[in-house]
Structure formats: structure tokens, C-alpha cells
Amino acid sequence: MIQIKGLTKSFGNSQVLKGVDINIPPGMIYGLVGRSGAGKSTLLRCINGLETYEEGNLLVEGVEVKSLSGKAARELRKEIGMIFQQFSLLTRLSVYENIALPLKCWKYSNSYIDNKVKELLEMIGIPDKIHAKPKELSGGQKQRVAIARALAMNPKILLCDEATSALDPKTAKSITSLLNQINQDLGITIVVVTHQMSVLRSVCEEIAILENGKLAVSGPVEEIFLKQPQALKNLIGQKDLVLLQEGINIKILLSHEISCQPVITRMARELSIDFMILGGEMESYQKHTLGSIIINIPGEHFNKVKEYFIKNHVMWEIVQSNEQSSAEVDDHCLAMNFG
């Protein structure tokens, strides 16, 4: 659907994208994350040609975006809806007129527009606000209207630029579930730019982390959050873990196969050893629940525990307190195999 290869882009002397490769298959919800200035919004704007790029390729359904201009570029944008952090609704137009605006620009008949707008209002769940002005709406309702406007042209792709960042967590959640529903019902490919991890977890199937204009990591969202590569740690910051100096601290990664099983207590009973639980967290993702638990075991039981983990296909790693060298960590870490 969207193929990006070696994309570079500069603003004046500063290069914001330095050779980015991403492949987004049709029907997927794809997340672009990164810190401010990492180039994620710029990359998003390259997809619908709001920004140009210097080198590399960006193909949308096999068409090089850069090669399009004038009418052809507008035809492409018709196929790609976009929503923004600040909603970008025309303040002087009613909800109806805002949603109808793209259709009017493309000169659809009034009866078609009327049906389409009412259908979209039904879908976003605020048919009673049809004649309200944007200032009479709440943030979440405004974003719903913006989504309806973006979907008015029946696009194949929907780009979301920090679409939930200006909303409170509960409203953000209702918007992400609307996006999920749109993706399922209409099969639209959605590209989400965000810095809210909760949004990534609840809607995205795959994500790409951008760092200084480069692609640091990409892959299925569950895998990335489970493995916690350095790029993700840079992004969300590392949590201060309470680790014990004695014994061995082990992080057990609860992949979706084992997150619903009582791994910890079962291990304690089978091996008849005692250990301490230092911390843990569970997060629900689009399809599964994943998490991790950190335990502390006495050194002499290490081999027994290791064998138990291998036998039961449990992913794990040794966590060192910060004073110890990180090279050691790499030695102990096992390659993780995903089922």
C-alpha cells in the first residue's frame, strides 16, 4: 500500500529525514513514533504530498508521490484522508458544512452530499450535532467531525497526525476505538503519528520508531513493547526499578501465549523454591494482553529456573542494576524466539 525507501528530506540545511524505509501493507494500522523533531509528522506529510522529499521513493499503491503535481496530486490526496491534532475545522461552518466541504470541492451533487454527510454523522455517533458550530462541540466531538470529513471522499488511507494528543485520556480512547472500528468496517489503512504509548498499544499492529530522521526500529507492536529495544527505552524513558543487589534479578516477559497462565506460582510450586516479586505490569494491546514481571531468585537456583524457562518457552532476561556494566547483560540475555 505504502512503500517508503531511502526517503530523505531537508528543511534548509537541516536534514529531517535521513533515509527512511517503511512498508505499510493494506488494511493495517501503522504507528509512527518518535520524539519531537524526529521527523514523524514530516514523513506523514510526505505520504499525501503535503511535503516534498529530495531522495528516495515513496510509493502509494505503486505511484511515486513526488512525480505527481497539480490535478494528479489532488486526485491522490482525495484517496488519502487526514486528521490533525487541533482538529482543523472551519470555525464559521457548521458540522454539516465542514463534512460536506471536500465533497463540494470535488463537485458532488447536493443529494449525494446530503446522504453522505448524514451517513458519516451516523457513523461517528453525533447525528444530533448536524447544525452545530465547532465551538459548540467538545474536543472529542470535534475530532469525530474531522474524522468524518477525512472519510467523506471514501479514502483508502487515513493519516492521523497526533490526532489524540489534545484530548483527555478517556476521550482519546474513544477516538482510538473509533479508528479501530473504521479500520475493521471499511478496511482503510491507517497511519498514526503519536507520542502517546497508550494509543500505539490500543490501535497499532505494527510500529516504527524514528530517531533523528532515521528508522531506529520497526515491527509488530507487541514484539517491540515486549523486547523493549533501546530506541523504545529512549522514547519512554527507563523506569527506575527497585533491584536487589543479592541474588539474580530476572525479568519474565509475558507474551500472549503465557500471559493468561499462572507462570510464576506454577514455577514456585514445581521447583519448590521461593523468590521475591519486585514489580510487574500488564498492558492490553489491540488483540492481546502482554506484560512483564521482575523477580529476584537466590543465585543457587539460577540453573534450575533457567531450565524451567527453556522447557516452558518462557522469554526472560537478566536485569542488572545500573551500576553493573551493560556488557554483562548482553552476555546473559538469551535470544528470544517468538512463536
Next chain:
Amino acid sequence: MFGNEFWVELLKYFDKIIAPAIFSTIRMVTATMIIASILGFGLAILLTLYGPQGLRPREKIYKVLDFIVNSIRSFPALILIVAISPITRMVVGTTIGEKAAILPLTLAATPFIARLIEGSFKEVDKQLIEAARSFGASDMQIIFRVMVKESIPSLISITTLTAITYLAASTMAGAVGAGGLGAVALNYGYQSFNNTILYTSVFILFIMVQIIQGIGTWLYKKIV
């Protein structure tokens, strides 16, 4: 001052001198406003399209337009009327009378309006323009369906402001041959030592400004 003498005097001159001058001023200002608004709006669109932050930036075109706008605006209306009198004579056939004044007044008002409209278009939220682009609106659709729509209140303010400014300019034009209230106040009032005519003219101008501003404010309130 407002004794019997004043009213007798007023009645004597009102029909023959002041009333025609009122209509003359109204015609001058209306014609100037209509032509200059159309031309100024067109010029504002060009400035918005080709400006450095515009919809399709063209540096050279913008620089030329910018230079013309600034050049014309550097002349006070009174000087412009005198300075372009040869052109006025060529186009209108004369340099005196209300018709002759409309040309320089329009010429002065056009860049004035263009700058103000360009300014209010620039004030339109950039994100709205980006959003319009994102669903494939053309540049002209962005101007008419987004920028004009969003800046209607400020377009009303601009029209009100310009109308009052060029009502004042039209009276100044009276000093150099244009008719209207300005000419009456100066020629029949000030230079003929006739305070009745002078202050009546001033009072009528005052009322006219109040009416223009009143309509402007009422429309603005109605639309916002």
C-alpha cells in the same frame, strides 16, 4: 451661532449647494469602494498565492506586486490626485469634477484594500489550509472556500475602515478640483468666510462616518 440667521442661511444654500454635494460625495465614495474592492480583492488573491508563505510561492511575481503596492501606498491621496492628473486627463478627459476624482481615489484605495485583505488571509489558521489541501482542494478553492469564508468578519471590518478612510480622502480631493462636500466646505465655507456652510458640511461628514461605522458594526455583530 445657531440663531435665526443660521437657519435662514442654511435653507438658502442647502438645496442648491449642500444637497448636491452630499450626493456627489456618496457617488464618489461608492464608486471608489466598489471598483477598489473588486480590484483590491483580486490583487490580494495574487499576493496570497505568490507570497513567500503563499499557496504557490513565486518570488519574482510577488516582488513586483509588492513593489507596486508599496509605491502607490507611499503617495498620500491628495498628492496622488495631482501627480497622476495627466493620466486622469487621458482616461476621463478632464481633471476636475467627481468623475476625475474617482480614478485616483480608486488607484489609492486598491493597494490599501489589497494589503488589508492579504493580511486577514494570512491570519487564517495554516492548519485549515493544510487540511483543505489534504482532501484535494485546489488553490482557488482554498482561497474562496476556506480563507474568504474564515475571514468574513475581518473583511467587513476592512470594508468599513476603507469606506471611512476614502470618505475623508474624497473631501481632500475637493481641494484640488473634485466636487462633493469637501469642495463645498472649502470653497463655499472656509474661503468665503461662510461658517454656516463650513460647519454644516463638517456635521454632515460626521453623520456619514457614524452611519458607515454603524452599518459595519451591525453587520459584523450579525455575522460573528
